[in-house]
Amino acid sequence: MEIKVVKDILGANEQIAQKNRQLFDSNHVLAVNLMSSPGAGKTSLILETIKRLKGKTRVGVVEGDISSSLDAEAIGKEGVPVVQINTGGECHLDANMTSTALGSVPLKDVDLLLIENVGNLVCPAEFALGEHKKILISSTPEGDDKPFKYPLMFHEADVVLINKIDLLPYLKFNTDAFSRAIKGINQKVEIFPISCTTGEGIEKWVSWLLTQMSRRQS
Amino acid sequence: MEIKVVKDILGANEQIAQKNRQLFDSNHVLAVNLMSSPGAGKTSLILETIKRLKGKTRVGVVEGDISSSLDAEAIGKEGVPVVQINTGGECHLDANMTSTALGSVPLKDVDLLLIENVGNLVCPAEFALGEHKKILISSTPEGDDKPFKYPLMFHEADVVLINKIDLLPYLKFNTDAFSRAIKGINQKVEIFPISCTTGEGIEKWVSWLLTQMSRRQS
Numbered sequence: 001m002e003i004k005v006v007k008d009i010l011g012a013n014e015q016i017a018q019k020n021r022q023l024f025d026s027n028h029v030l031a032v033n034l035m036s037s038p039g040a041g042k043t044s045l046i047l048e049t050i051k052r053l054k055g056k057t058r059v060g061v062v063e064g065d066i067s068s069s070l071d072a073e074a075i076g077k078e079g080v081p082v083v084q085i086n087t088g089g090e091c092h093l094d095a096n097m098t099s100t101a102l103g104s105v106p107l108k109d110v111d112l113l114l115i116e117n118v119g120n121l122v123c124p125a126e127f128a129l130g131e132h133k134k135i136l137i138s139s140t141p142e143g144d145d146k147p148f149k150y151p152l153m154f155h156e157a158d159v160v161l162i163n164k165i166d167l168l169p170y171l172k173f174n175t176d177a178f179s180r181a182i183k184g185i186n187q188k189v190e191i192f193p194i195s196c197t198t199g200e201g202i203e204k205w206v207s208w209l210l211t212q213m214s215r216r217q218s
Numbered sequence: 219m220e221i222k223v224v225k226d227i228l229g230a231n232e233q234i235a236q237k238n239r240q241l242f243d244s245n246h247v248l249a250v251n252l253m254s255s256p257g258a259g260k261t262s263l264i265l266e267t268i269k270r271l272k273g274k275t276r277v278g279v280v281e282g283d284i285s286s287s288l289d290a291e292a293i294g295k296e297g298v299p300v301v302q303i304n305t306g307g308e309c310h311l312d313a314n315m316t317s318t319a320l321g322s323v324p325l326k327d328v329d330l331l332l333i334e335n336v337g338n339l340v341c342p343a344e345f346a347l348g349e350h351k352k353i354l355i356s357s358t359p360e361g362d363d364k365p366f367k368y369p370l371m372f373h374e375a376d377v378v379l380i381n382k383i384d385l386l387p388y389l390k391f392n393t394d395a396f397s398r399a400i401k402g403i404n405q406k407v408e409i410f411p412i413s414c415t416t417g418e419g420i421e422k423w424v425s426w427l428l429t430q431m432s433r434r435q436s
Contacts, residue, residue, distance in 0.1 A: 038339045038364060039255065039357075039360025039364060040360075065367055066340065066369075067366070067367065068367050070366055089370070091340035091341050119255070119367070119368075120309070120338055121256045121338070122309035141357065141359035141385065148288055149256065150256060152284075167359065170384070170388060
């Protein structure tokens with residue numbers, strides 16, 4: 001019975017996700033779904049990405065949080081359109097919440113939509129939002145065993161950003177072992193080590209985004 | 219409709235949690251539910267706690283994970299009874315999973331039961347397991363804004379352990395502001411800064427545990 005309810009929810013979610021995808025495509029918007037543990041650096045990555053894309057592409061942001069609008073306020077200061085979703089306790093965004101938020105995003109004036117999911121390594125992996133790419137930010141202080149413990153999230157990701165590499169000298173974190181563990185779960189994934197604090201690696205991530213956008217437009 | 223389903227689930231969970239609590243009490247076991255984001259240090263804390271309590275009290279562990287038994291294997295090496303729960307995708311432990319696991323825990327030979335929940339700052343806060351105390355481990359690299367973003371978890375906690383204080387020199391983390399934010403949500407909470415890497419603060423946490431146990435036995 002419980003399984004049937006879950007199937008119904010995921011089926012309904014998938015239908016709305018497809019409508020969101022059509023809306024992105026008809027507006028020539030690349031939509032990416034940013035997922036991570038709490039505090040792994042989703043908002044910092046969005047801020048760094050916006051700064052580097054200024055004058056190159058038009059960015060919009062959807063901010064998902066259980067409560068508070070702290071992140072949306074920080075992003076709004078960068079002068080890009082940002083819409084806050086407060087899930088009211090739900091531990092993930094879903095396609096319907098995203099659809100509602102899209103009503104407030106000026107999609108005709110956006111080339112790249114960054115959707116920040118709720119900080120959680122479990123449930124967000126199960127709910128498509130209509131995004132073109134799923135991005136997982138995994139930060140070094142969380143430890144290099146996370147692919148074994150949250151395999152679905154690592155399996156679903158198109159890109160894994162290893163964030164906070166500036167802290168590596170102070171941690172027991174084996175980047176090679178971590179990357180091998182990810183590739184064991186997900187052969188197609190691309191992995192970029194980054195630091196939102198020092199800026200290291202961010203250019204490669206931004207280049208990847210620009211490549212995805214040019215591929216979609218050609 | 220959805221709300222009713224959720225209420226039914228929580229109601230059923232509460233009944234089983236009460237039975238678990240009776241089982242703990244009849245065996246004179248103090249049960250604590252350890253919750254945190256992924257990689258905040260639950261397993262490290264359990265290992266440090268076991269080492270310091272050797273010869274003082276008999277510890278047992280229930281290990282909750284979505285998949286893998288890495289943590290249970292590490293804890294088993296310390297020579298304490300440990301039972302693994304694999305939730306098979308569920309993002310939290312519940313009272314029923316705990317009840318099933320308790321069938322394999324030698325409660326008569328245990329004074330303190332440490333229950334490690336799934337790494338998640340959202341859903342575990344909603345599901346009582348029958349525990350006497352809820353412990354939240356919040357690590358400094360996650361940032362000092364977490365109480366605003368995951369308020370239910372901070373509201374439910376009896377103790378917040380601020381872990382990874384050895385990394386403070388390399389982070390923007392205001393311990394005073396963090397503590398004030400927690401107290402704003404939860405006046406009764408006790409807060410201990412700790413480092414499982416250097417051992418700083420662990421003795422105070424262990425003293426707190428011993429005090430709770432002696433209060434229950436007197």
